[in-house]
Amino acid sequence: MNSEKLKQILNKIGQADVPPDIALLAGQVSRNFSAALKIPRPQHWFLTPVRLLAAAAVIVFAFALGRWSKPIPPKITIYASQSPSRLTAQSNNDSFWQQKTMAAMQSRPYAQSTGNLLNLYKQYLKEKQND
Amino acid sequence: MRDSKRLELFEKLNREHAPFINAVMWKLTADADLFAEALQYAMLGIWQNLEKLTGPKAGAYIYRIALSANSKAWRNRTGKNGQIPITKPPENDALDEETLTIVRKEIAKLPEQQSQAIVMRYIEQSDYRLIADKLDCTEDTARSHVSKALNALRNNLAGKNLQES
Numbered sequence: 001m002n003s004e005k006l007k008q009i010l011n012k013i014g015q016a017d018v019p020p021d022i023a024l025l026a027g028q029v030s031r032n033f034s035a036a037l038k039i040p041r042p043q044h045w046f047l048t049p050v051r052l053l054a055a056a057a058v059i060v061f062a063f064a065l066g067r068w069s070k071p072i073p074p075k076i077t078i079y080a081s082q083s084p085s086r087l088t089a090q091s092n093n094d095s096f097w098q099q100k101t102m103a104a105m106q107s108r109p110y111a112q113s114t115g116n117l118l119n120l121y122k123q124y125l126k127e128k129q130n131d
Numbered sequence: 132m133r134d135s136k137r138l139e140l141f142e143k144l145n146r147e148h149a150p151f152i153n154a155v156m157w158k159l160t161a162d163a164d165l166f167a168e169a170l171q172y173a174m175l176g177i178w179q180n181l182e183k184l185t186g187p188k189a190g191a192y193i194y195r196i197a198l199s200a201n202s203k204a205w206r207n208r209t210g211k212n213g214q215i216p217i218t219k220p221p222e223n224d225a226l227d228e229e230t231l232t233i234v235r236k237e238i239a240k241l242p243e244q245q246s247q248a249i250v251m252r253y254i255e256q257s258d259y260r261l262i263a264d265k266l267d268c269t270e271d272t273a274r275s276h277v278s279k280a281l282n283a284l285r286n287n288l289a290g291k292n293l294q295e296s
Contacts, residue, residue: 006285009234010253018157022166026153029167030145033174037138 103130137181144177144184144193152197158254159201159235165208172200191265198247205239237287241280248276249284 108127152173160166176196177184183192238246244266251257251265263273 003281003285006234006281006288007253009231010249011256013158013231013235014254014256016158016161018154022153022157022163025163025167026149026170029170030149030174033171033178034138034142034145037141037178 106130137178140181140185141178144181144189145174148190148193152193155194155197155250155255156201159198159238159250160204161232161235165204168207169197169201169204172203173197176200188267191267194247194251194265195243198250199243202239202243202246205236209236233291234284234288237284240287241283244276245280245283248273249280252277 152170156166156169156173160169173196176199177193180192180196183189238249241249247266248262251262252259257265259270259273259277262277263270266273266276268276
């Protein structure tokens with residue numbers, strides 16, 4: 001294709017009439033595009049500074065609660081103090097079976113308590129010894 | 132710039148330049164679907180570059196956006212099924228219409244400045260001074276762009292079996 005022929009074709013393209021319904025089509029496209037622009041975009045509400053600050057405050061407060069709270073003291077029963085009527089081999093009631101009966105009637109903190117493992121073990125040894 | 136201001140400016144630019152954009156787009160597409168697609172790309176381009184379209188060079192930017200949108204639309208169309216839409220012509224002019232469509236498609240494939248230059252020169256019938264003004268270059272450079280575009284078109288069309296009517 002020579003240059004002149006190409007220029008003729010280009011001129012022909014340039015002289016093409018624009019159909020009147022194209023303006024309607026263009027108007028429709030334009031309206032649709034403008035309408036799409038007017039749709040409110042969702043905002044990242046969780047990224048707003050106020051909400052970030054509030055979330056940080058809640059986290060700090062939760063940690064602070066854990067730091068300030070004190071553990072509930074365990075219920076410790078002192079075995080010796082709760083056995084005023086404990087009988088010994090040197091007492092008047094020195095029957096072997098009587099001592100066994102009395103020992104069996106004592107409370108057993110080891111079996112009832114749920115405290116520190118070492119204390120439990122010590123208590124267990126005491127009770128074992130008494131038995 | 133706030134969204135409401137942007138929207139106002141967009142609609143103003145759209146009103147001002149719509150006749151020009153519609154005419155150029157139609158001449159370069161000659162197909163309703165392709166025209167609508169190219170127009171959507173052009174509007175998107177205008178919306179994305181609103182800040183640049185407030186100065187004295189707004190017209191040149193819009194020209195660039197319109198031709199870039201035309202290229203994108205053609206690329207999409209030929210990319211989908213490789214077929215070129217051909218408007219139903221009168222019977223005796225059928226092959227000539229096919230030639231015009233092929234030339235339109237080849238224009239869309241040209242580099243941006245060559246495409247703008249050739250459209251302004253032969254489709255808009257602008258003189259070289261105006262082309263140079265819109266392309267922000269000298270008149271000689273504008274002539275060079277047009278010449279290169281013609282050569283590129285001729286070479287690209289050489290391999291195609293076109294109707295020499």
